[in-house]
Amino acid sequence: MSESNNIQPTIVKCPTCQAAVTWNEESQFRPFCSKKCQMIDFGEWADEEKSIPGAPDMSDSDGWSEDQY
Known part of the structure; x- marks a missing residue:
């Protein structure tokens, strides 16, 4: 018996409904169930x-711009 026969599929929870999803090529919408x-x-x-x-976008937070000077 080879080791590849003992590999368990990875199961994740759908981020939206928490349903079990098998992470493989057949799971077209992974990590989603549908x-x-x-x-x-x-x-x-x-x-x-x-x-x-x-990090917050500080590019215009103080009204300063390189174009002003």
Whole structure:
């Protein structure tokens, strides 16, 4: 028996509905369970309900610009 036969599939939770999703080539929408969950998540990003925290954009926070001088 080879080691490849003992490999368990990776199971992740759908970020939208928490359903179990097998992470493999057949899981077309991974990490999502379906196109519907994928589109719900996309809509949340598009509506800026979700974001990745980062440094604030300081380019115009104080009204200063290199063009002024």
